[in-house]
Amino acid sequence: MEVDTIFRSEESASSPFAFNASVAAVFDDMLKRSVPLYREALDLQMKLADRFYLPGTRIYDLGCSHGNFGVGFLEAAGDRDFSMVAVDNSKPMLEIYEKRLSVRRGSGRIQLCCEDITTIPMEKASVVVMNLTLQFLPLAMRDEIIGRVFNALVPGGILLLTEKVVHGDAFLADIQQESYYGFKAANGYSSLEISRKREALENVLVPETLEDHHKRLGKAGFSMVEIYLKWFHFTSFLAVKEKK
Numbered sequence: 001m002e003v004d005t006i007f008r009s010e011e012s013a014s015s016p017f018a019f020n021a022s023v024a025a026v027f028d029d030m031l032k033r034s035v036p037l038y039r040e041a042l043d044l045q046m047k048l049a050d051r052f053y054l055p056g057t058r059i060y061d062l063g064c065s066h067g068n069f070g071v072g073f074l075e076a077a078g079d080r081d082f083s084m085v086a087v088d089n090s091k092p093m094l095e096i097y098e099k100r101l102s103v104r105r106g107s108g109r110i111q112l113c114c115e116d117i118t119t120i121p122m123e124k125a126s127v128v129v130m131n132l133t134l135q136f137l138p139l140a141m142r143d144e145i146i147g148r149v150f151n152a153l154v155p156g157g158i159l160l161l162t163e164k165v166v167h168g169d170a171f172l173a174d175i176q177q178e179s180y181y182g183f184k185a186a187n188g189y190s191s192l193e194i195s196r197k198r199e200a201l202e203n204v205l206v207p208e209t210l211e212d213h214h215k216r217l218g219k220a221g222f223s224m225v226e227i228y229l230k231w232f233h234f235t236s237f238l239a240v241k242e243k244k
């Protein structure tokens with residue numbers, strides 16, 4: 001696994017964070033060291049996706065990066081039939097994803113799509129995964145996409161949404177941030193690397209509160225919402241489209 005040294009260089013802070021080739025190359029190390037419970041969240045997403053998937057429908061992985069969810073799901077599925085559409089607008093990420101699929105049996109069950117998730121058509125979905133993706137969309141586009149996800153889901157279908165959230169109370173937001181930066185420091189990032197990344201993510205990753213997410217999910221039509229994992233900022237929601 002290539003080590004993430006991106007924010008060791010001075011020039012890294014001067015441009016906004018992007019999912020370019022340098023980030024794609026170190027992505028696994030970056031996520032392991034920057035996202036608490038990343039593995040645990042993925043494992044639960046795979047189990048829930050398997051539990052709710054309905055034959056004849058699709059799984060959409062929106063903002064799939066280089067395929068940790070899809071590759072894991074494929075390996076766990078064995079010979080079982082399923083259909084997944086994995087979407088990302090980062091070419092370098094999808095190139096790695098394609099390579100990972102090319103050495104695996106039955107990978108035709110996953111279709112890669114280099115598109116913007118705000119414009120792709122979606123239909124007949126029983127599972128939609130958005131793992132740390134919605135937070136990168138402009139705020140003004142978030143209601144619309146969650147509404148489209150709801151409409152694309154069959155009754156009984158689910159959205160698995162993981163986001164970096166921020167507490168609405170300034171004191172508790174500080175505690176969240178302190179704990180998070182402690183996590184990064186314990187994983188070997190220097191305070192300079194941490195502050196450069198914070199700058200690069202400004203206005204790129206815009207976190208919202210738990211209340212904002214609950215409100216949006218409710219407005220879209222999801223009446224059943226559970227938080228199945230949480231580590232300060234990092235929050236995983238299961239939203240179910242009720243059967244009529």
Ligand SMILES: C[S@@+](CC[C@H](N)C(=O)[O-])C[C@H]1O[C@@H](n2cnc3c(N)ncnc32)[C@H](O)[C@@H]1O
Nearest residue numbers: 019063064065068088089090116117131132136
């Ligand atoms: C933090 S990563 C997601 C991690 C991934 N879901 C996982 O579980 O490993 C965010 C991804 O969203 C993608 N992304 C951001 N905005 C997008 C958009 N508008 N359309 C498509 N992909 C987008 C980025 O290219 C990036 O790969």
Ligand SMILES: O=C(O)C(=O)C[C@]1(C(=O)O)C=C[C@@H](O)C=C1
Nearest residue numbers: 030031034035132164197201205
């Ligand atoms: O907020 C931060 O500092 C992060 O590093 C978070 C985060 C994310 O939540 O997606 C940002 C970018 C990278 O994809 C990995 C982690």
